[in-house]
Structures are given as C-alpha cells and as structure tokens.
Amino acid sequence: MRGEGPGTVGKAIALLGLFDESRLSISIAEAALATGMPRATTYRLLEQLVAAGLLTKRGVDGGRATRYGPGLRLLELGRLAARSLDPDGVIREAMERLRDRCGESVQFVVASGDAAIYAHVVPPRAPIHLYVGWGRRAPLYAGASTRLLLAWQPEAVVRRVLEGPLVAYTPHTPTDPGHLRALLAEIRRTGYAISFGELVEHTAEMAAPVVDGQGVVGALSLAGFEERYRDPAIAAGLKAELLAAAEEVSRRLGYRGPWPYVEPGSVAPPEGRGGPAGAGEEGGSDALGAAIGRP
Amino acid sequence: MRGEGPGTVGKAIALLGLFDESRLSISIAEAALATGMPRATTYRLLEQLVAAGLLTKRGVDGGRATRYGPGLRLLELGRLAARSLDPDGVIREAMERLRDRCGESVQFVVASGDAAIYAHVVPPRAPIHLYVGWGRRAPLYAGASTRLLLAWQPEAVVRRVLEGPLVAYTPHTPTDPGHLRALLAEIRRTGYAISFGELVEHTAEMAAPVVDGQGVVGALSLAGFEERYRDPAIAAGLKAELLAAAEEVSRRLGYRGPWPYVEPGSVAPPEGRGGPAGAGEEGGSDALGAAIGRP
DNA sequence: ACACTTGTTTCATTATTTGAACCATATATT
DNA sequence: AATATATGGTTCAAATAATGAAACAAGTGT
Numbered sequence: 154m155r156g157e158g159p160g161t162v163g164k165a166i167a168l169l170g171l172f173d174e175s176r177l178s179i180s181i182a183e184a185a186l187a188t189g190m191p192r193a194t195t196y197r198l199l200e201q202l203v204a205a206g207l208l209t210k211r212g213v214d215g216g217r218a219t220r221y222g223p224g225l226r227l228l229e230l231g232r233l234a235a236r237s238l239d240p241d242g243v244i245r246e247a248m249e250r251l252r253d254r255c256g257e258s259v260q261f262v263v264a265s266g267d268a269a270i271y272a273h274v275v276p277p278r279a280p281i282h283l284y285v286g287w288g289r290r291a292p293l294y295a296g297a298s299t300r301l302l303l304a305w306q307p308e309a310v311v312r313r314v315l316e317g318p319l320v321a322y323t324p325h326t327p328t329d330p331g332h333l334r335a336l337l338a339e340i341r342r343t344g345y346a347i348s349f350g351e352l353v354e355h356t357a358e359m360a361a362p363v364v365d366g367q368g369v370v371g372a373l374s375l376a377g378f379e380e381r382y383r384d385p386a387i388a389a390g391l392k393a394e395l396l397a398a399a400e401e402v403s404r405r406l407g408y409r410g411p412w413p414y415v416e417p418g419s420v421a422p423p424e425g426r427g428g429p430a431g432a433g434e435e436g437g438s439d440a441l442g443a444a445i446g447r448p
Numbered sequence: 449m450r451g452e453g454p455g456t457v458g459k460a461i462a463l464l465g466l467f468d469e470s471r472l473s474i475s476i477a478e479a480a481l482a483t484g485m486p487r488a489t490t491y492r493l494l495e496q497l498v499a500a501g502l503l504t505k506r507g508v509d510g511g512r513a514t515r516y517g518p519g520l521r522l523l524e525l526g527r528l529a530a531r532s533l534d535p536d537g538v539i540r541e542a543m544e545r546l547r548d549r550c551g552e553s554v555q556f557v558v559a560s561g562d563a564a565i566y567a568h569v570v571p572p573r574a575p576i577h578l579y580v581g582w583g584r585r586a587p588l589y590a591g592a593s594t595r596l597l598l599a600w601q602p603e604a605v606v607r608r609v610l611e612g613p614l615v616a617y618t619p620h621t622p623t624d625p626g627h628l629r630a631l632l633a634e635i636r637r638t639g640y641a642i643s644f645g646e647l648v649e650h651t652a653e654m655a656a657p658v659v660d661g662q663g664v665v666g667a668l669s670l671a672g673f674e675e676r677y678r679d680p681a682i683a684a685g686l687k688a689e690l691l692a693a694a695e696e697v698s699r700r701l702g703y704r705g706p707w708p709y710v711e712p713g714s715v716a717p718p719e720g721r722g723g724p725a726g727a728g729e730e731g732g733s734d735a736l737g738a739a740i741g742r743p
Numbered sequence: 744a745c746a747c748t749t750g751t752t753t754c755a756t757t758a759t760t761t762g763a764a765c766c767a768t769a770t771a772t773t
Numbered sequence: 774a775a776t777a778t779a780t781g782g783t784t785c786a787a788a789t790a791a792t793g794a795a796a797c798a799a800g801t802g803t
Contacts, residue, residue, distance in 0.1 A: 160757070161791065162493065165457040166500040169525060177532040182749065191793050196751070198457065205461040205562070212750090218800090219750065223529035225560040228567065230464060231526020232583025234518035237472040253575070265520040266501070272523060278573045280548065287582075290528025456760065456790070476781065486762050513769090514781065685802070 178222035297348040298360035298374035344413030357382035361399035365406035473517035590644040593655035593669035598633040639708030652677035656694035660701035
C-alpha cells in the first residue's frame with residue numbers, strides 16, 4: 154500500500170486508541186482534542202462505535218458530561234484474540250501444570266508491534282502473589298519474558314526499541330543500549346532469560362521461548378518474589394521446569410530441533426535443514442502464526 | 449438518528465462480528481460471503497482493520513489462503529473494558545475473598561444487549577474445578593447469574609429473550625416462557641437466584657445482584673459441582689457468604705437501601721425517596737454505570 | 744446577567760468509498 | 774498436460790457517504 158490512504162475507519166479506530174490504563178473514559182471534546190478532528194466528526198464517529206458495541210456511552214440526562222468508554226463487545230473480541238493464540242488449549246494446559254509444579258505465577262507473553270502483551274496468565278494458588286493482568290502491555294526491553302521476545306525480533310524492531318526512550322522503572326531496569334545488546338546476545342545463545350526487579354522491585358522473572366515450525370511465537374515465563382529466584386538450588390529447579398514446559402509446548406506446536414532453542418550457529422544445526430526450525434509437517438492449522446500476524 | 453445511515457465504519461466493524469468461538473479466522477472470500485459485500489470492498493476493509501491492529505493477517509507467501517484473525521490489540525482493549533467495569537478493584541477484591549471463603553468459582557456477570565458476559569472470573573484454588581472463561585457470552589435465560597440479570601432488564605429485553613429461541617442446553621434448562629416469568633418474579637422478590645445444571649450437567653450456580661446508586665449493574669455468582677449446593681447446610685452457608693459479599697460491594701458502589709435487594713413494593717422503601725436506590729452521594733466517578741452503558 | 748463549555752443537528756461541498764471488471768497465481772479437474 | 778475454477782490483489786469512473794463550519798440548545802462558572 155502506498156501513501157497511507159486517508160481511511161475513515163482508521164479514524165474511527167484511532168478513537169479506540171485513546172483509552173488507557175489511566176484513562177478509561179473520554180468526552181467528545183477530549184477525543185476531538187486528542188485526535189485533532191473537528192468536534193462534529195468526532196461525535197459522529199463515537200456514536201457509530203457505540204452503535205457497533207465497541208464503545209459504551211453514558212449520557213448524563215440531556216446535559217453535558219456524556220462520556221464514552223470501552224464496551225463489553227471488546228471483552229468478547231479480546232477473548233477470541235486470546236483463544237486464537239491457543240485454540241486447542243495446549244499452552245494453557247502446560248501453564249497450569251507448570252504453576253502447580255512451581256507454585257509461581259505463569260505467563261505467556263507475545264510481541265505485538267514494538268511492545269509485549271501478556272496473552273495468558275495463570276496466577277499461583279498462594280494467597281499472596283503477584284498478579285499480572287492479561288492483556289497488559291509491557292515494554293520489550295525490561296523484564297525477562299519481554300526481553301526474550303525482543304531477542305528474536307527483526308533487527309528493525311530491536312533498533313526502534315533501543316533508540317526509543319528507555320524508561321527506568323526501577324534502579325535495576327537496564328537502559329543502556331550496549332548492555333541490552335549484550336543481554337539479547339546472551340539470550341539467543343542460551344535460549345533463556347532471567348531478570349530481577351526490572352519492572353517491580355523485589356520481584357523476579359524467568360523466561361523461555363515457545364517455538365513452532367516457523368520460529369518464536371511467544372515466551373513462557375515464571376514470575377514471583379525475588380527470594381526464591383536468588384536461591385541457586387530453587388532457581389535451578391524452576392529453570393529446569395520452565396525449560397521442560399517450554400520445550401513440551403514447542404514440540405506440540407511442531408518444532409523440531411535442538412533444545413534449549415538457541416541461535417543458529419551457536420550449536421550444530423539438527424540435520425538436513427539450514428536452521429533449527431523444521432518444516433512443521435504437523436497438519437494442524439497454523440493458527441498461532443496467524444494470530445501473531447506472522448507473514 | 450433516523451434512517452440508520454449506511455455507515456462505512458459499521459461495515460468494517462461488522463467484519464469483527466464474524467469471529468466466533470468456533471471460527472477464529474476467516475478468508476476474504478468467507479468474509480465477503482458472510483457479509484454480502486463485494487470481495488473488493490471486503491478486502492479493503494479487512495486490510496484497514498489489520499493496519500489498525502484489530503486484526504492480524506497471515507499471508508501464505510504470495511498465493512492464496514491468507515487468513516485474518518482477531519488481533520492482539522483487541523486483547524488490550526478488552527482488558528480496558530474489563531477494568532472500566534471495576535476501576536478500583538473493589539469488585540475483584542471482594543471476589544477473591546469470596547473465593548477463599550467458599551472455595552468455589554466466582555464470577556461477575558454483566559448484561560450486554562440481549563446476552564450476558566462474564567466480565568470477571570476468579571477460579572477456585574482446587575486442582576479440579578469448573579473454568580468459566582472471562583469474556584464468554586451466555587444466554588440470559590439459563591443459569592442463575594444470567595437469569596438474575598434478566599430479572600432487572602427492561603421489559604423489552606425480557607420479551608425479546610422469552611420470545612427468541614430458548615435452547616435447552618440440558619434437560620434442566622428452563623425453556624417455558626411462563627415458567628421463566630415466574631422464576632424472574634421470584635428473583636425480584638428474593639434478590640437471589642440459584643440454578644442446577646441448566647447450562648452444564650452436574651453443576652450449580654448461585655447469584656446475587658450488585659447494585660449501585662442507580663440500579664443493578666451486574667451479578668456476583670458462585671459456581672461449582674452440584675453436590676455442595678444440594679446439601680442444605682452447605683448451600684445456606686454459601687448463600688450467606690454470597691449475599692454478604694454482594695451487599696458489601698453494592699454499599700461501596702454507593703447503594704443505600706434494604707438488603708437483599710428486592711423489588712420496590714415487596715418491602716417498605718428506605719425513607720424519603722421513592723425507590724430503594726439512594727442518590728449515590730459517593731463522589732467517585734460512576735465508571736461502572738458508564739461501562740455498562742447505562743443512560 | 745454574562746461568557747464559556749458541552750453535546751447535537753444541519754447542509755452544501757468534497758473526497759472517499761464503492762464495486763464491476765481485470766490480472767496473476769495456485770489448486771482441482773479433465 | 775491442459776483446462777477450469779478458485780483465490781488474493783489492483784484499477785478507475787461513478788456516486789455515495791464522510792466532512793466540517795456554523796448554528797442551536799442547554800448546562801456551568803464567574
């Protein structure tokens with residue numbers, strides 16, 4: 154597509170992008186200001202989105218102060234988006250087993266554009282625990298699972314992320330591009346990532362890639378309070394469980410090749426093929442690849 | 449709005465509605481057939497949705513068989529929709545406490561159009577349990593929480609639901625309109641609902657309304673295997689816990705009035721006002737009302 | 744009482760959407 | 774092999790649908 158057509162629906166959808174964790178509703182005036190569209194246009198578009206169910210409207214009787222917010226239809230659609238990442242529940246099942254064996258919070262994280270999104274989350278059974286909400290967005294450079302995804306993103310993405318503003322969420326967030334490059338290389342070499350307190354203090358995360366016949370589709374991760382991950386014996390156990398689970402899922406998704414999943418060249422390739430990825434003969438539909446928009 | 453304008457964005461969004469629990473991806477031809485739009489138009493619209501991130505595309509190198517599926521952006525937006533139902537986590541916290549005290553699955557269900565949607569779900573800690581997925585849609589006439597919502601819907605909705613096809617998911621699904629009317633009256637009289645195996649055999653559900661200053665905003669429910677709910681002693685305990693939790697949440701949301709929440713007329717109204725609902729002086733934003741699209 | 748903001752409608756102008764036809768390519772059928 | 778029939782993708786004149794300035798109505802703050 155050339156010149157990026159004007160696109161009426163694009164404008165409408167841009168309105169959906171105005172919502173945020175900290176802005177759960179907007180007024181027409183706010184929306185018009187934020188998008189630069191005239192009020193009348195904004196009004197009509199918002200109204201159409203309400204009619205379609207993507208937005209809900211709360212009109213204070215007659216007067217001003219009518220506000221628009223994300224509609225329940227989006228919740229339904231979001232569910233379908235999550236399901237299409239794991240239509241057969243293979244990932245989900247493995248995550249629950251992993252949770253039961255480790256007692257930690259388990260996440261399945263995928264890359265979406267230049268960010269990461271927590272697609273599936275399985276909280277531990279412990280009464281007090283971290284809660285990572287599904288559907289939440291996170292930067293690709295901070296945290297084990299997200300950085301692990303970054304390690305296998307196209308160079309263009311890596312560059313954009315490393316050039317973009319690198320916010321230090323805590324004193325332990327790595328923000329030096331050179332350092333991050335080294336961490337990415339390490340991840341590609343070992344097929345594994347760990348982080349301490351990069352997004353939230355006193356927490357830790359451990360991640361391994363989930364791979365299908367075509368490449369990395371997401372990251373499986375354990376997260377919890379820092380202490381357990383500092384203990385070498387416990388950490389080794391968690392790592393073994395995590396890698397085993399990630400491998401199991403990957404194999405079921407059609408991956409054939411060495412494990413841990415490492416950068417081609419770091420180890421001898423499996424056999425005839427050039428890379429570590431087999432053809433994925435598995436007849437099943439490549440829904441996961443479709444869901445993450447892999448070309 | 450008169451004559452229901454044609455609406456370009458409406459058509460685009462209609463494409464999103466083609467997805468389903470059993471249809472997680474579509475081709476251009478399928479979409480064109482399902483919507484009745486010409487292929488060229490369908491193609492352009494789908495492509496715009498992909499550009500906006502609401503859809504993901506998987507193009508098999510060059511040839512045919514490109515398929516579109518719900519995009520991760522929808523997952524993010526869905527999260528925001530869920531959050532705007534409970535911006536301060538009041539409901540969620542109460543649900544987790546209820547789960548811990550009852551050991552059952554806890555749901556917060558809201559009405560959306562002529563259906564119900566599971567907005568929040570908190571699974572029990574037991575290794576084997578029912579799992580009701582968030583974002584799932586359910587009919588309003590079957591099941592305790594959904595029927596409880598129906599009990600306080602406008603008459604127009606009730607009529608549409610009762611006239612519409614009433615599918616019997618199990619032999620215990622109530623499908624007689626007269627019987628359903630009686631059940632609804634009972635719910636309005638007692639402020640409480642229970643069901644046995646109406647959607648899935650050998651399961652039961654128990655529900656109570658969540659009310660704010662303006663009216664019923666959702667249903668809080670317990671669900672699990674039938675046995676516990678058949679035992680009178682256990683069932684009484686569960687009911688007490690559920691009603692207490694629903695009342696607590698309702699009070700925090702600004703409800704003032706008698707409890708259980710019953711139809712005006714069944715009991716004496718609180719005081720000066722006509723109905724059971726107070727003005728909800730609570731300064732907090734009425735985000736919940738906004739989220740469910742209450743006028 | 745005044746100025747200001749907000750939601751909503753109108754309407755002539757304009758530009759975007761439209762959709763039949765067409766192309767290229769891959770699979771199924773003969 | 775050759776043909777037929779799908780598919781995804783593109784083109785272009787016609788016309789439809791989006792546009793936005795202005796005006797209206799109704800509320801709020803000063």
